[in-house]
Structures are given as C-alpha cells and as structure tokens.
Amino acid sequence: MPTPPGWYPDPGVPSLERWWDGTAWTAHTRMPGGGEEQGAGGARHGSGGGTAGGGKDGRNGGLLAVFAVGVALVVAVAVGVTLLGDDEAGTRPSATGGDTPPPSTPAAAEGGTGATPSGTPGQDATVLVDQLNGITLPIPDGWEIPRSTTDGNVTMSTTDTYECPGDSGRFCPWGRVTTRTVTDTDETSPRALAEQDISRAADTMYEENAVGDRLYGRIVSHTVVTSGPAVVANRSGYLVRWQVRTKHGPGGYVQSLVFPSARGSESPVVVRFAFDKGPESRTVPPGMMDTITEGIRPIGDVSGGVGSSIGP
Structure with a gap:
C-alpha cells in the first residue's frame, strides 16, 4: 500500500x-x-x-x-x-x-550499534552456526551469541562477565570461543597451523584486541598445557593449549584448534578458545574446551546430540 x-x-x-x-x-x-x-x-x-x-x-x-x-x-x-x-x-x-x-x-x-553482528538472527539457541565453514558448535548452558563483536568472527561467550583486570571501565566474559577460516598462508597441516596460531590467539585474547585495547595489560609468561591430534566434525585436526599469565589479573587458558572445513575446498578452520581464570565458582573449567570440541558437527549432522548434555 x-x-x-x-x-x-x-x-x-x-x-x-x-x-x-x-x-x-x-x-x-x-x-x-x-x-x-x-x-x-x-x-x-x-x-x-x-x-x-x-x-x-x-x-x-x-x-x-x-x-x-x-x-x-x-x-x-x-x-x-x-x-x-x-x-x-x-x-x-x-x-x-x-x-x-x-x-x-x-x-x-x-539498526544496532554499527558493530559486526555475530551468528545468525533467529537461529537455534543451542548451537553456534558457522555457515562459511559448514559447522556448528554446541552452546553450553550459561553461554550466548553476543549481539556484536569487534573482529567480525563467529563468536559465543559466557553470559556472566566481570570487570576487566586492566580497565575498570570495561567488562570481560569469563569464556570466549571464535571460529575463522585460515586464509593468510598456503600451509594446510593442522598441526603446523595450530602451533603457528596459538601465539596469535594468545595475543588477540590477552595482549591487544582487534580495536587496540589492552584489557589484561600484557602476557608475562605462558606454559604449554597440552597439544596433540583431535578428530573434529569427522576430520583429523590438531590442538595446542596454553596457560598464560598476564600483567593485570591471573590470566587464563587459550587454545587453537585447527581442522579442515566441512565444505568446499576444505580450507583449514581455526577455533580459538579463551577462558579467564578467577574464583573457582566463576572460572570456566578448561575441560569445557574438550566438551565443545567433541560437540562440533557438520551443518545438518545432529548425531551425538549437538547442543545437549553440556554442563554449566
């Protein structure tokens, strides 16, 4: 009309x-x-x-x-x-x-705040969908898809937040998970890519973020917690996990998980995890990284109960 x-x-x-x-x-x-x-x-x-x-x-x-x-x-x-x-x-x-x-x-x-939206409006609240790479990740209880992100990656984070240790005017989630396609290298080995990406992931999460903020000061040291092969969405991948200590606050755990995409040319996909340390009652246990990894599926594959049996 x-x-x-x-x-x-x-x-x-x-x-x-x-x-x-x-x-x-x-x-x-x-x-x-x-x-x-x-x-x-x-x-x-x-x-x-x-x-x-x-x-x-x-x-x-x-x-x-x-x-x-x-x-x-x-x-x-x-x-x-x-x-x-x-x-x-x-x-x-x-x-x-x-x-x-x-x-x-x-x-x-x-029209929102102008930041890049994360996820797909109206999608299943129990899974995070990465359409580009053809995968879904289970969203645990107490997690959500944020309305917007600073780097444009597909992201989920804990609903619970706290005052960032290096910036009293900002708030940080206790846990974050992002997915992205590896496009800046010809390397295809999941192990080589994970070992290269872990330092970048740590810097992005705990040094300086995409908009130049240093919410944790800087990384003082790191320890390799674990590394090894991982089967993700029926594909062979590799993961590396660090524990980092920061200038402000106790730091946390960061992990790079790399595996071939479930779509097209099977370009490498990297899933980055960052769990901040804090009081035991608030800290997301590092084992949640394994739980989320085990729940990653190709889009349309609900075997194994995607998005279910995930603890708080």
Whole structure:
C-alpha cells in the first residue's frame, strides 16, 4: 500500500518532521506539531515575507505556486485515501528514505550499534552456526551469541562477565570461543597451523584486541598445557593449549584448534578458545574446551546430540 503524503518524523533528525510526498522524502522539514517549515538549505516557508524579487508579479507568482501545490496535495491525498481504504495499521514511510517499507519494530529501525553482528538472527539457541565453514558448535548452558563483536568472527561467550583486570571501565566474559577460516598462508597441516596460531590467539585474547585495547595489560609468561591430534566434525585436526599469565589479573587458558572445513575446498578452520581464570565458582573449567570440541558437527549432522548434555 502506498503511504499517503504527510508530515512524519524525520529519519535523520527525530526532533523534526519531514514531508513525505507519497513516493519519497522531500527537503521540507518543520518542528513537530506544525512549527515553522524549512526547505532545502534551511530556507524557511510559510511565515510572512514576499518573494526575493518583490513586487506584484512576484506576489502573483507566489500565489499561483501555492495554489498549484495545494491542488497537487489534494489530489495526492485523495489518491492515497482511496488506495489505503480503511487501513488501520497506520503504515508509515521508511525511516531510511525512498519508498522502502519501514521496519516493523523500533529495534529494527535503530539498526544496532554499527558493530559486526555475530551468528545468525533467529537461529537455534543451542548451537553456534558457522555457515562459511559448514559447522556448528554446541552452546553450553550459561553461554550466548553476543549481539556484536569487534573482529567480525563467529563468536559465543559466557553470559556472566566481570570487570576487566586492566580497565575498570570495561567488562570481560569469563569464556570466549571464535571460529575463522585460515586464509593468510598456503600451509594446510593442522598441526603446523595450530602451533603457528596459538601465539596469535594468545595475543588477540590477552595482549591487544582487534580495536587496540589492552584489557589484561600484557602476557608475562605462558606454559604449554597440552597439544596433540583431535578428530573434529569427522576430520583429523590438531590442538595446542596454553596457560598464560598476564600483567593485570591471573590470566587464563587459550587454545587453537585447527581442522579442515566441512565444505568446499576444505580450507583449514581455526577455533580459538579463551577462558579467564578467577574464583573457582566463576572460572570456566578448561575441560569445557574438550566438551565443545567433541560437540562440533557438520551443518545438518545432529548425531551425538549437538547442543545437549553440556554442563554449566
């Protein structure tokens, strides 16, 4: 249904109203409730004064222009009312301009914060889906898919957070897991890639993140906890796990898990884990890395109960 011409909240400046001519937004704005109208470039209309040229001809020209506009508006409104009929839905013009239908909810109109969304809206809340690599990861109890991320990777994290040790104004989750495709090397060996990636994973999680923040100060030292082969989504992979100690706070555990993608050319996939240390009641046990790894499946394969039997 076309939206009838009229004054509606300005999509760019909510404190103003903008004229919708029935097909697109115009340059005319005004204060809500019928205040002084403004045209393109801030020119004001409708409150006294003559034309720039002055004189009788200018006044007659102005009257003719007003009359023409009035006739056009009457015709447009009549057409709009005829088409809309008894529509009580109150359809309004798009908040983004043009003739695109408006969002159905205020949340949709807000469009988020501009950060890259993580995961797929409306997906199963028990699994994290990586469409590019054709895999799903089980989401444990007490974990969630964050609304946005700083690096654009497919991510899940604990719902429980705490004040980051190196920045009192920020909050860190106790656990994070991200997936990404390895594209910056010709190496294909899962072992070689995992051994190369672990230091990068540690730096990304505990040194400086994607936006340049040092929430843990820096890594002071690390210890290799375990490394070895791992079968992931029916493919042979390899993992390396470190325990890191940081300048601020007790640090945590970080792991790089690499295996061939379940799709296409089977490009290597790396899953990075980071579990911060803290009070025993709050710390995610390192064993949860194994539980999540065992639950990784190709998309569409629910064998083994993807997303189930996962403890808190």
